[in-house]
Amino acid sequence: MIEDDPEKVGRSDVMGGDKEKHWLVRPETVRWLWRGGLVMLASLVLADLFVHAHPYFKIDGTFGFYSWYGLLVCAAMVIFAKALGIFLKRKDTYYDDE
Amino acid sequence: MTMSDFPPGLVLILGAFLLPVVARNIRSMLILGLPLLTLGLIWSVPDGSFAILPFLDYQLVFVRSDLLSRLFATVFSIMTFAGGLYALKQKRLLELVAVYVYAGSAVGVVFAGDMISLFIFWEIMALASTVVLLSADGSFSYRVSMRYFLVHALGGVLLMVGILAHIHESGSTAFTAMQPDSFGTILILAGFLINAAAPPLSAWLSDAYPEASYTGTVFLSAFTTKAAVYALLRGFPGAEILIFIGIFMIFYGIIYALLENDMRRILAYSIVNQVGFMVTGIGIGTEMAQNGVAAHAFTHIIYKALLLMSAGSVLYMTGKRKCTDLGGLFQSMPITTACGIIGALSISSFPLTSGFISKSMISQSAADESLIIVWFMLLAASAGVFLHAGIKFPWFVFFQKDSGLRPPDPPWNMKLAMILFAGLCIGLGIWPEYLYNLLPHPVAYEPYTVPHVVNMLQLLMFSGFAFFLLLPLMRRTLTISLDFDWLYRRVLPKALHRVFSLIWTTDRNLRQGFTVRLDRGLAFLSRRHEGVSGLLSRTYPVGSMVMWVSVILAAYLFLSFITH
Numbered sequence: 097m098i099e100d101d102p103e104k105v106g107r108s109d110v111m112g113g114d115k116e117k118h119w120l121v122r123p124e125t126v127r128w129l130w131r132g133g134l135v136m137l138a139s140l141v142l143a144d145l146f147v148h149a150h151p152y153f154k155i156d157g158t159f160g161f162y163s164w165y166g167l168l169v170c171a172a173m174v175i176f177a178k179a180l181g182i183f184l185k186r187k188d189t190y191y192d193d194e
Numbered sequence: 195m196t197m198s199d200f201p202p203g204l205v206l207i208l209g210a211f212l213l214p215v216v217a218r219n220i221r222s223m224l225i226l227g228l229p230l231l232t233l234g235l236i237w238s239v240p241d242g243s244f245a246i247l248p249f250l251d252y253q254l255v256f257v258r259s260d261l262l263s264r265l266f267a268t269v270f271s272i273m274t275f276a277g278g279l280y281a282l283k284q285k286r287l288l289e290l291v292a293v294y295v296y297a298g299s300a301v302g303v304v305f306a307g308d309m310i311s312l313f314i315f316w317e318i319m320a321l322a323s324t325v326v327l328l329s330a331d332g333s334f335s336y337r338v339s340m341r342y343f344l345v346h347a348l349g350g351v352l353l354m355v356g357i358l359a360h361i362h363e364s365g366s367t368a369f370t371a372m373q374p375d376s377f378g379t380i381l382i383l384a385g386f387l388i389n390a391a392a393p394p395l396s397a398w399l400s401d402a403y404p405e406a407s408y409t410g411t412v413f414l415s416a417f418t419t420k421a422a423v424y425a426l427l428r429g430f431p432g433a434e435i436l437i438f439i440g441i442f443m444i445f446y447g448i449i450y451a452l453l454e455n456d457m458r459r460i461l462a463y464s465i466v467n468q469v470g471f472m473v474t475g476i477g478i479g480t481e482m483a484q485n486g487v488a489a490h491a492f493t494h495i496i497y498k499a500l501l502l503m504s505a506g507s508v509l510y511m512t513g514k515r516k517c518t519d520l521g522g523l524f525q526s527m528p529i530t531t532a533c534g535i536i537g538a539l540s541i542s543s544f545p546l547t548s549g550f551i552s553k554s555m556i557s558q559s560a561a562d563e564s565l566i567i568v569w570f571m572l573l574a575a576s577a578g579v580f581l582h583a584g585i586k587f588p589w590f591v592f593f594q595k596d597s598g599l600r601p602p603d604p605p606w607n608m609k610l611a612m613i614l615f616a617g618l619c620i621g622l623g624i625w626p627e628y629l630y631n632l633l634p635h636p637v638a639y640e641p642y643t644v645p646h647v648v649n650m651l652q653l654l655m656f657s658g659f660a661f662f663l664l665l666p667l668m669r670r671t672l673t674i675s676l677d678f679d680w681l682y683r684r685v686l687p688k689a690l691h692r693v694f695s696l697i698w699t700t701d702r703n704l705r706q707g708f709t710v711r712l713d714r715g716l717a718f719l720s721r722r723h724e725g726v727s728g729l730l731s732r733t734y735p736v737g738s739m740v741m742w743v744s745v746i747l748a749a750y751l752f753l754s755f756i757t758h
Contacts, residue, residue: 149645152561162652169574170660177452
């Protein structure tokens, strides 16, 4: 493993100024990515108007089901994990004294 | 003896021991050539049983060739080839030897036609994978590999006792479909499940795999759990308990991966999650489900290895493994980033990737069987996979904040291995029929219908939306999460320590008390009877001693008379 080899791990010394940043992480690009993303999400929901699925059960054939289900279960899992973390998280040096 | 009588796994197992003794360029040729030779051998064996050896009253069938064993052996040898390419510059020869023995024994497991030869290869696999862990040069590798070995030794004992009991019950060593309804079969199932990282001993996987070297983890991710999936698929299709176990594994993997900071431990938890999908499918057990499980094992090996190759490249180039230390690497590692993203999209079963055409068969089989709750849980899990592996891994490693690290992409062989597997992920996603033709049952499934693609995109995109909305809740912290291994790393040692110190103090107190009392008693006796006329210093005439001796002898004589 190569650690802190200056040849391999070049550090960018100039961090200031948006012009120095990679185009993908400039605030204006990020803003456009959010806009594009929201438009895509909206059009995906609207696609339900045109796509006639053959639902396996009843609810999965209703309008926007996959969209809200995906959003909701993910939010639930993140919050559940966060809550569980209160009890389970330890410093990552926890087992170091073994 | 024909070609078919040579177990394909032996090519890798025997070839492994040539690696350290040959010159460097021949070694490279062997590393790449042995898996290809194995692959050729696998496809040259016709259906049927070969390499049959008598053993005591039974027969060992080392080669049982059919669609299922050929499918798993094929993906194992493709994996060994790409992994070998990735590890071509690995200087630790011990690891290379162990890895090839490990891969060969995994091929041996899937070709084993009877329980005894299955067990032999199963145990070689456990030993070889322990050596892979042992050969990593981390300061923890010894303790980690011993913990790993103990869990697998336990699994091996359960499996062995189960096999012996099963042979005794059924009178047959054949490895065919069973139901977990007797002492023997229940233990066999438990032995298989331990290797599949099922609860309660699931923590061995996330404990051990991230501690192997940058190449070792890639191999480890492929064989042990997938050989267990094969064994479960062959041995226990339709065993209903597996549905519950599988669903638990799916969500356990997601939740722990969400909490994790170490990039390779995130991926290790996601192995448990993916194997959970397969275990659930085995529990459903219909032909569609079995096809789905076999296909998913095939695609999973490839995209999981790809993900771990990209993580391994980051580790190799930066020496860092924690999300808190990483970020912004896309700027200087474009190929690693692109391959990592393709792996991440595949594991999330994005349309046009391999995961899409395999995982959806398992969900479909749940719908076909009207398992409504299982279906909704699998759907939630698909969203959760995108959350914990599909976005979390690439986001925190390659994007998020700029860590300031600017490492270049890894050496050519590692790049080539990643590009090969990234190509396979997309190729299988676009042309699923090539994989479908290899599955154990005829496939009547069309993954690319407009509703299926649209619904999947809706599910995944909104999961992604949830990720970015809740990003503040997922800030990485320098933490680990307690898992089941906490019980045998902390609770049990502490409890044992308490019990033993209790025993030791009680024992010491008892002995001290006894010596003190004995001393006091002796002091009392000597005080009481000391002095010239005291009991202890009095003189006795010889005559009385002789008298007592003769009394004792007479008693002996009398006793010996009455006992005869």
